[in-house]
Amino acid sequence: LRGRAATERLGLRFRFCGDLDCPDWVLAEISTLAKISSVKLKLICAQVLRDLLGEAIEYDKILKLTSDAKLESGDVKATIAVLSFILSSAAKHNVDSESLSSELQQLGLPKEHASGLCRSYEDKQSSLQDRLRACSLRLSQLGSVCWRVDYTLSSSELQEVNEPLVHLTFNVRDRECEKMTAVPVTLSANKFRVLLAELKQAQTLMNTLL
Amino acid sequence: MQYYLKGKLNIGIDTIQHAVEGLAYLLTESSKLMISEVDFQDSIHVLGFSDELNKSLLQLYLDNRKEIRSILGELAPRLPSYHSLEWRLEVQLASRSLRQQIKPAVTMKLHLNQNEDQSAQVLQTDPATLLHLIQQLEQALGEMKMNHCRRIVRNMK
Numbered sequence: 001l002r003g004r005a006a007t008e009r010l011g012l013r014f015r016f017c018g019d020l021d022c023p024d025w026v027l028a029e030i031s032t033l034a035k036i037s038s039v040k041l042k043l044i045c046a047q048v049l050r051d052l053l054g055e056a057i058e059y060d061k062i063l064k065l066t067s068d069a070k071l072e073s074g075d076v077k078a079t080i081a082v083l084s085f086i087l088s089s090a091a092k093h094n095v096d097s098e099s100l101s102s103e104l105q106q107l108g109l110p111k112e113h114a115s116g117l118c119r120s121y122e123d124k125q126s127s128l129q130d131r132l133r134a135c136s137l138r139l140s141q142l143g144s145v146c147w148r149v150d151y152t153l154s155s156s157e158l159q160e161v162n163e164p165l166v167h168l169t170f171n172v173r174d175r176e177c178e179k180m181t182a183v184p185v186t187l188s189a190n191k192f193r194v195l196l197a198e199l200k201q202a203q204t205l206m207n208t209l210l
Numbered sequence: 211m212q213y214y215l216k217g218k219l220n221i222g223i224d225t226i227q228h229a230v231e232g233l234a235y236l237l238t239e240s241s242k243l244m245i246s247e248v249d250f251q252d253s254i255h256v257l258g259f260s261d262e263l264n265k266s267l268l269q270l271y272l273d274n275r276k277e278i279r280s281i282l283g284e285l286a287p288r289l290p291s292y293h294s295l296e297w298r299l300e301v302q303l304a305s306r307s308l309r310q311q312i313k314p315a316v317t318m319k320l321h322l323n324q325n326e327d328q329s330a331q332v333l334q335t336d337p338a339t340l341l342h343l344i345q346q347l348e349q350a351l352g353e354m355k356m357n358h359c360r361r362i363v364r365n366m367k
Binding site: 136 | 296297298303304306309317318319332
């Protein structure tokens with residue numbers, strides 16, 4: 001409660017909140033976190049990190065770890081929610097482990113709890129950021145490209161055509177429904193050369209940025 | 211279910227169907243209008259059933275009206291509602307027709323919910339239009355604080 005009055009009066013900004021005020025609910029739940037022992041809190045963090053990294057969360061383990069603190073079921077969920085928020089928001093804003101620890105202590109989290117939490121965070125910070133990067137908005141994704149070169153010998157229009165033909169199939173993945181759509185394209189040799197030249201120019205530009 | 215009832219009660223299927231429909235209509239109309247116990251009793255009295263049956267019907271109405279009302283509430287047509295918004299900030303540096311550009315844009319994916327259906331709308335805008343959008347939305351929020359809105363909200367409570 002001392003932490004709450006301080007932040008409200010001074011209008012303190014927190015880096016892990018994106019240089020904004022700490023949300024009220026986070027402030028409220030930090031006092032719940034203090035009820036759990038710091039050792040158990042570190043283990044709960046490990047579970048929450050698993051969930052954030054896309055692995056299965058072991059809810060039973062969390063229930064066992066919180067049983068000592070005699071939390072109600074609503075509190076357990078709130079604990080998971082506040083830890084998820086702190087860890088993902090810190091990763092989002094690229095906050096280093098020491099700054100996070102100091103900010104959490106300013107909000108009233110005891111020192112051992114903050115160090116435990118931040119040590120778990122530090123171990124997984126770059127994996128977390130990689131995961132967040134991969135989950136960022138992306139409309140579609142090229143899965144693979146298949147190609148085939150044919151040679152047209154003759155057609156109903158002209159007896160001797162004798163031209164090469166390139167068939168391309170782009171397999172595009174829609175991000176939402178994980179569905180692959182095949183986009184077939186057929187090009188003459190000249191068109192294909194133009195396409196290839198343009199894509200090579202784009203590739204050169206991309207390489208200057210890397 | 212109808213065949214089950216027919217076997218048990220030895221009545222025609224049509225009769226059972228009418229009975230079920232009649233009962234459903236009675237309960238939904240009563241729940242819809244939220245009529246009082248007295249009014250319900252008066253209404254079914256006209257049908258000339260036994261006292262015991264009237265009592266059962268009344269109990270059925272009282273036990274289920276809350277749930278019936280909540281289901282009826284869901285039946286109103288609904289517009290797609292906001293679920294979440296994903297966004298990203300990007301810069302176009304070059305295109306086939308022009309190199310050496312700097313063109314910032316914000317791409318958004320608006321996730322909407324409509325009666326259990328999820329849909330998504332992709333939008334893209336430049337920063338100036340985004341600022342304008344934010345201003346408009348803030349103005350809309352600001353309307354809630356104006357006296358006119360306040361008076362209406364007070365009266366609804």
